[in-house]
Amino acid sequence: MARITASVYTSHVPAIGAAMDLGKTQEPYWQKVFSGYEPSREWIKANKPDVVFLVFNDHATAFSLDFIPTFAIGTAAEFAVADEGWGPRPVPKVIGAPELASHIAHSVIQQDFDLTIVNKMDVDHGLTVPLSLMCGQPQEWPFKVIPFAVNVVQYPVPSGMRCFKLGQAIRKAIESFDEDVNVQIWGTGGMSHQLQGPRAGLINKDFDNRFLDQLLADPEALAQKPHIDYVREAGSEGIELVMWLIARGAMADVAGGAKPTLKHRFYHVPASNTAVGHMILENN
Amino acid sequence: MARITASVYTSHVPAIGAAMDLGKTQEPYWQKVFSGYEPSREWIKANKPDVVFLVFNDHATAFSLDFIPTFAIGTAAEFAVADEGWGPRPVPKVIGAPELASHIAHSVIQQDFDLTIVNKMDVDHGLTVPLSLMCGQPQEWPFKVIPFAVNVVQYPVPSGMRCFKLGQAIRKAIESFDEDVNVQIWGTGGMSHQLQGPRAGLINKDFDNRFLDQLLADPEALAQKPHIDYVREAGSEGIELVMWLIARGAMADVAGGAKPTLKHRFYHVPASNTAVGHMILENN
Amino acid sequence: MPLDKPYTDIPGTTIFDAEQSRKGYWLNQFCMSLMKAENRERFKKDERAYLDEWAMTEEQKQAVLTRDMNRMIAAGGNIYFLAKIGATDGKSFQQMAGSMTGMSEDAYREMMIAGGRPSTWTPPAKDKP
Amino acid sequence: MPLDKPYTDIPGTTIFDAEQSRKGYWLNQFCMSLMKAENRERFKKDERAYLDEWAMTEEQKQAVLTRDMNRMIAAGGNIYFLAKIGATDGKSFQQMAGSMTGMSEDAYREMMIAGGRPSTWTPPAKDKP
Ligand SMILES: [Fe+3]
Numbered sequence A, B: 001m002a003r004i005t006a007s008v009y010t011s012h013v014p015a016i017g018a019a020m021d022l023g024k025t026q027e028p029y030w031q032k033v034f035s036g037y038e039p040s041r042e043w044i045k046a047n048k049p050d051v052v053f054l055v056f057n058d059h060a061t062a063f064s065l066d067f068i069p070t071f072a073i074g075t076a077a078e079f080a081v082a083d084e085g086w087g088p089r090p091v092p093k094v095i096g097a098p099e100l101a102s103h104i105a106h107s108v109i110q111q112d113f114d115l116t117i118v119n120k121m122d123v124d125h126g127l128t129v130p131l132s133l134m135c136g137q138p139q140e141w142p143f144k145v146i147p148f149a150v151n152v153v154q155y156p157v158p159s160g161m162r163c164f165k166l167g168q169a170i171r172k173a174i175e176s177f178d179e180d181v182n183v184q185i186w187g188t189g190g191m192s193h194q195l196q197g198p199r200a201g202l203i204n205k206d207f208d209n210r211f212l213d214q215l216l217a218d219p220e221a222l223a224q225k226p227h228i229d230y231v232r233e234a235g236s237e238g239i240e241l242v243m244w245l246i247a248r249g250a251m252a253d254v255a256g257g258a259k260p261t262l263k264h265r266f267y268h269v270p271a272s273n274t275a276v277g278h279m280i281l282e283n284n
Numbered sequence C, D: 001m002p003l004d005k006p007y008t009d010i011p012g013t014t015i016f017d018a019e020q021s022r023k024g025y026w027l028n029q030f031c032m033s034l035m036k037a038e039n040r041e042r043f044k045k046d047e048r049a050y051l052d053e054w055a056m057t058e059e060q061k062q063a064v065l066t067r068d069m070n071r072m073i074a075a076g077g078n079i080y081f082l083a084k085i086g087a088t089d090g091k092s093f094q095q096m097a098g099s100m101t102g103m104s105e106d107a108y109r110e111m112m113i114a115g116g117r118p119s120t121w122t123p124p125a126k127d128k129p
């Protein structure tokens, strides 16, 4: 039986990818960011999954205004690395897990989530930067990836509670797949940041740290936070944090199982315009 | 305040469109089909809506396997008539209702339906044949149309109950739009038919007529019918009938209002491979 | 995969689900390409050469070349995609559907006019495995 | 439209909702076109001519020509779309974001290193309407 062994949460700032691709990781500015991921790279070597279910958002890359899916699951065999305007990042292409992805789509749609199934999707920094942070610069990614894109660009975006419940549906779907597969689920984006208007540059360390606390301790309460609180306190792009609730909703304790173990937590300001937050939880 | 005044249900067989486009409507074979729509054309002249919310399915026209949305709402200003392989049908382009459509999308997503918003979508016979049946061959369509596409091509398709509840959410959304707009909601597709395999040509008059009875009298019970019953009894393409439940769910009686009035009911076999069913319900 | 798939035992019927979709991906995408007039021209001019541009299996290509709709469906084709081949050939949906039943065009049309195939239909014994 | 839109009173912030999206449709689609290298070349060669190929308002075109990001956002632009203009110009996301604040590049960078803008920030009196 397939099982979710752990969840990983991380910001996905494009400048982090650029810093790696341009060899700037040893600069003091970036060293402060990457130092927080050294334990994570050790951890994932020791806890290599077969498949990562990677929740991210597209940043006007694969999806223009012609087509805005609230939730899109990638069921293709592979996904190309997108050209976001300065050429594709020099990282390996992403290998999918079509059978498991199709199984999850089938099950989650039958649980009344109205997914869009996608078989062609170039993936942008939202997906590749978390892979780079966790895995460094390998010749190929060490596991398969099921990309799961959430609309957080055009309002209304799905509510925190909808995301949290979706995570629960995804867990059920994965556990009903009868091959023995070690799956991790990653939630990406955030933390506090605002990229637009005279208020650009907003950071809220207090909000972010309370978010991390509550994500571990009481995700159900956190899921009730209305959008407007994210915008007001964590900036207009801080809303990406709802994606972390999908990953958190898929953990065993939400369905009555044991509490997860906190393996790692890291927080740093800034990376470019953004507060970097990161957490690893293992199921017990 | 916008309001739903009526719902219309009809099959959307491509051959019906071809019969109209090629001037065959007076042939005895087709006369039997079109005679059932004569009262409807009178009715809609007397009850012209401002906007039709038109539930249909795309038949591998706008959406390939690259992109399969469970529910997609068209918010564009206009929609071109698709070339399905023999050139576009010679009918007027479809004028959208972007403000109302965006309002509905906003409201329905906040009611936890995970819509895909679409701004570019060529519409196929699933949408244009019902317009032709109800309106004949005008120079331009007499009302605006919000196209709403449902995946009934690749399994799993949304359940009857999910569709019925979606209809209820759409009604709430429309009634919260504060301009005075007369909206009809149409459910299209079906009735019994199977287009593939040695079982092609399946028709089930008994199933279809019970469906029409129950759609009027007890749609909530009808919404509980599992997919497999459609496939077994109404043929593999009979599953399109779940779309009728979206329109029915949007009627006032479902939310505790008065029962609708049955204005017209028609049933005929065959049009090409398909049983033609049709019904008009007015809200009271 | 213990999924809710109660639709595998219906005679003469293939449900197009994610598994079929995966199998038939390039076959169906090839069909979609026929929605452009220029591609229809190129396909008609040299069917084999056009098919060879797509990552289809030989079985899928043979099914298309012989216009064997049941074989195309077994290979992952979906009727709404396959209909683009019919449109290219100038065939109606009734001709396409009928071609899968083993009946003549006339016999199929007459069956439809007489009320269609009953839902209790089972395949003739010789077709059974 | 009595919709749940509680986000209109946040200072210095425009939420990209369906209304903004409708307003900015062609501006944003123009931006998307810059994801292709050949379009970036054509745009750089003659910006005005390239913009004139799109059904944008004159206000939107002027906002792009003057690289006034706040003006683009007011005209319906979304930052993730507008970022394609920045990428074409070789600007970083930090340069783009900073350009909307009225601060110099250095001052904005220093503010971020010092912990960013507080969420209690309100615009200076002169900017208020
Ligand atoms: Fe992001």
Ligand SMILES: [Fe+3]
Pocket: B012, B057, B059, B126, B189, B190, B240
């Ligand atoms: Fe249909």
